[in-house]
Amino acid sequence: MGKSVSEALFDVTPQIEALAKKCEENNEIEKELYIKYEVKRGLRDLNGKGVLAGLTNVSDVRAKKIVNGEEVPCEGNLYYRGYNVKDLVNGFLKKEHYGFEEIAYLLLFGELPNESELREFHDVLVERRTLPPTFVRDVIMKAPSKDMMNSLSRSILNLYSYDEKADDTSIPNVLRQCLNLISQFPMLMVYGYHAYHYRMGEDLFIYAPDPALSTAENILMMLRKDKKYTKLEAKILDMALVLHMDHGGGNNSTFTTHVVTSSGTDTYSTMAAAMASLKGPKHGGANIKVTQMFEDMKQHLTDWEDRDEVKAYLEALLDKKAFDQKGLIYGMGHAVYSISDPRADIFRAFVAQLAREKHCEKEYALYALVEELAPKVIGEKRKIYKGVNANVDFYSGLVYSMLGLPKELYTPIFATARIVGWSAHRLEELKNVDKIIRPAYKSLAPHRAYVEMEDR
Template identity: 35%
Template sequence: MTSSPAPQAASVPVPFRPGLEGVPATQSAICDIDGIRGLLTYRGYPLEQLAANSTFLETAYLLIWGELPTIFQLRDFEQEVQMHRRVSFRIRDMMKCFPAGGHPMDALQASAASLGLFYSRRALDDPQYVFDAVVRLIAKIPTMVAAFQLIRKGQDPIQPRDDLAYSANFLYMLTEREPDPIAARIFDRCLILHAEHSLNASTFSARVTASTLTDPYAVVASAVGTLAGPLHGGANEDVLEMLEEIGTVDAVESWLDQAIKARKKIMGFGHREYKVKDPRAVILQKLAEDLFLRFGHDAMYDVARRLEEVAADRLGPKGIYPNVDFYSGLVYRKLGIPRDLFTPIFAIARTAGWLAHWREQLGANRIYRPTQIYTGSGERAWLPLESRPAVV
């Protein structure tokens, strides 16, 4: 007698979460966030320790390869990055064809993607290929950002200087002046703060692209395109505009009350992960104060501090506090960086995190293919053109 097949278990509907909020999409050993206590670690190391003691290239090495480098590993990595800072004249010529009024993030996305044409060999199982790709992207992204800034001003790009460290060299290429050592160190610490932050939108984009086993240049280009959106990478520009709109310390309280009443978004406040002040904002505030001691005060900082004080009373009970964008724009402005380069600088730093997730994705890859909840029409019969009802 033939036994009947076992009954199939009824499928359990998966709840829909807009924006995948709270839905685990991967397992990762790169970054950990404790949003209740305001803690952020890279590979287990507290961000505060890295910002105080490390350099961006050392932190990038940690993120990408999982451990702090030895003195010899760091020296070799720094030398390799230094040797690969220059970009092909063909990429510079391509950038000269970009419209001067185009946004630097669009220029960066196109330029990053173009690297795949110059290094088209794809050998994702070859450790040397992976190392070389990491070096090229870490080295060349800053050069391309600085090059477009000068090209759109009608000037030729400045070649990198081999005697300058990573951050000092970028500021030199950008401003045509060798930076003050304090400014260069503060900028380097800013890059550390922005290097990684778990599975945010651009990092998720990078992992989805990486899961198709395309080349790492396409992975970074896709992440740059995602970071360009105003809900992700551009908020620090909006913070400065908000502070300028408020204008003075005395106007803060009334401005904030009106903004809350009108349900207006307070730029630089609130984060999906943190219910306390973003630990990166704490460090950035101190960096801003260090810059002001060296190069002069910025009156907008007083407006920002007062806004934070008043907002703590109005918004703090809801778990809304300053995030990483609140003070970073003030730091970049004091460093003489144009406002529309704030997000490309974010991309320079976050390239380290994107590449770390690229390597991790390759280690246990499965292409991303989430499901959906269909909300369209039921099955319908096709109608000839003359039989279709007129649309009013």
């Protein structure tokens, strides 16, 4: 029996294969030409230094310092509105309160809140932890996706239809929209997850956010059927949200936010574009690749503590003979950091603590061994222009797995945090730059005379 028209839509037919070959042949550009025309591929030079495309007050990534008039690599540091993120994390941990709301206030408004300002901001977020009537039924429950990032993006775009001032790009209105989305993201994420699994035959439970709980606590409460979580679980998830909130203006999804904002489009379209960027395995989806890589590694290793065996597996990864055969050790290396990623440094201490509580010390030891060996193996196998270190994705996947979070939500949790940074950068772009972002591309195609159909 032949396939239906709808089934044929998803087949790569021989005709498509042939056309794809034409695409590849006629789109290939010689690598040497990028050097000849001094094109900064990835908008970065060979040393990893980015092309200056804008100015920002929101956050700063530092991985170099000036010594004797020259830039040299140093321990990585991340600053939110001028404050070192390590100091911010230590600050709210010392006071034993959750940090998401406090640091969101800082990124959005430029100053740390006092107690009354924080209470007021918390109340603002609480009153916006709601969705339009029937939204869950009409949007989230309708055609749920197995990919939660796509589900989230669809929900964001659908919220446009419920907003009478959707296209108003004035600062007060965009701030209102951003605060709404920051408050709604946990619900959109968790409800989308439950809706899909309900379609797969599992029980459906939809819990409303508790106004007395923090963002991290609400995520865990809404996600779990029994609504239960430990204080350590909530504290570590809260810290993960803070560490993922922003990372300078040049990371792919935040740059996307600036680019799309510069076109004059609405907030919902802008955030959906940023979501599309974050979904990619080279960006927000990297933590899933890390966990998948380690699952494959554990299946192929006979002794997790054998340094030679672990080293051989890492070499096989780079030789495209293991895991997904992409030649990458996921979670290692960063576009900016060369010695250390401060977010990974903060995570590391809490990963060890959580591993002890969850009795996952053996797994943590394997991660630590890979973190030690991978830079050496990469240095032996690759020509590298700067140091290689574990990035935040290296440990975040392990943290989420020990928290019992489903893999489908690893990247959406990243998005739930990063929506704050995207909002801050969107507001900054609207305030300061009234010019569409349009970089130059050099055409290499020779001009040709038109050929009549019968002469082709």
